[in-house]
Amino acid sequence: MKNHILLTGATGFIGQYLLERLLEREIPVVVVARGNSERSANDRIMHVVSQIEERTNKTLPRPICFTGDLIEPELGLDDFAIEWFEENCRAVLHNAASIRFHCDGDRSKDPWRSNYSGTKNVLDLCKVAGIREFHHVSTAYVCGNRRDTCYEHELNVGQTFANDYQESKLEAEKAIRGSDFLDSKTFYRPALVVGDSRDGFTSAPDFGLYHYIEFNFQLTRQLRAATGDPGHLELPFRLAMTGNERRNVVTVDWIADAIIHLLTHPELHNETYNLTPQHPITSRTVVEGLAKYFNYSGIEFVGEENVDRSEQTDAERMFYDFASTFESYWDDEPIFDRTNTDRALGDVLPTPRLDDECMQRIIDYPVRECFAKKAQETTS
Incomplete structure (x- = not known):
């Protein structure tokens, strides 16, 4: 059979x-x-x-x-x-x-x-x-x-x-x-898939949002090592964004649940499903989540015009050099139609909200289980 x-x-x-x-x-x-x-x-x-x-x-x-x-x-x-x-x-x-x-x-x-x-x-x-x-x-x-x-x-x-x-x-x-x-x-x-909404688990902290999490980990670690102060950091930093850019982020547990639900219901086959969030977050949500987790302030959204390299601080230059590969993803993202997805999943599997608590879990897991351990192995 x-x-x-x-x-x-x-x-x-x-x-x-x-x-x-x-x-x-x-x-x-x-x-x-x-x-x-x-x-x-x-x-x-x-x-x-x-x-x-x-x-x-x-x-x-x-x-x-x-x-x-x-x-x-x-x-x-x-x-x-x-x-x-x-x-x-x-x-x-x-x-x-x-x-x-x-x-x-x-x-x-x-x-x-x-x-x-x-x-x-x-x-x-x-x-x-x-x-x-x-x-x-x-x-x-x-x-x-x-x-x-x-x-x-x-x-x-x-x-x-x-x-x-x-x-x-x-x-x-x-x-x-x-x-x-x-x-x-x-x-x-x-859309952009991140870790488990329940505990932040990821087996692949090496793409998408995780590059930015690791950059924040490395930068704040270096700055605190240089000053000897483990407390709050003031980080004057100009970001070439408005803060309102749409970010279509979904968690891996929801993606898997959605796919398996659709796969196991033959009447839902032969369609295309945008597995995207019902409530997209913004670039400001991501940046504020990172600032809270890594305990710093000073980020300024300066609009879409790039900060002239000659005027960049050392930290800004490090960031823009690092992020050049992903620059095309800084813009406002599309609105993804979810007609089929809502019809099939809307009441059955709503997308988890990436609120502050969820965002902190998404950041914490790779820092604790991956980046911090890797840094410790490098220095030991």
Whole structure:
């Protein structure tokens, strides 16, 4: 009986949450993963499940694991594996992706290699194995540089892109939509995903908002070490923002709950869902949350005009040099239409509010469990 769901990207940040929710619902799961120098593919997946159990105090069934690689044709699976998928697998939840921003003009590298070519390889596997139900974790930022209202039914409307990540995810969606052999195609477009709303947990404190959290950690740590004063910092700092820029931030627990709810309700398939916040926050919310956590004041929002480099303080220069990669994300973000999402999830799964308490948890976990420990290891 074909009842298994193939999950790709099960070891990743969102993937671990998807795996947990599938297993706790006793939905038969099969994963394809790579081995590494320390563990086989199977050992990696079982280690992930054990970590989930330890963190959540749950006992979970084990998934089936095949060794394979997203960047290989048909994921590098042999005839036995493909026959197994043909006999047992009814759907794919394609979550694996690269979050690298740029490929330096070489589309044989990530993010194109994983996000576009990898998706094509998953599609090829589905075709030969007779899998006709496809669920794809895309991104709300297939909208590229748009700043108007982005509707769920839209994809390519002639927009430009801030980076290769956005464009490669758009092309992956196009490849899936163009695969006529599929009977069902469901697209999930998360906004900026941060840690668990309940405790701030993240397994990937190395992208998006976390870059800014780590910068704040390093800067305030250096300043306090220089002055010998662990107390409040006065940090005169001019930010080239108004403070009112929209920030579409969602927590990983809600994203996983939303995807699994939609996946397990067939009447909700064959749609595109903008998994974006009902109540976006602002850049001021983020900055004030960071200032509160790291105990400093002095931030001034000076509008959208850049602060001339010749007039920047040392701290400002450090920040603008660090943040240049993400400058395209400083602008006001689009309004994301949530018509399908609200219809399917509005009353069932409202998005957690990123209020002050939640923001402090989101900041605290990576500082306490990642950045502070890394700094201690460096100095010891």
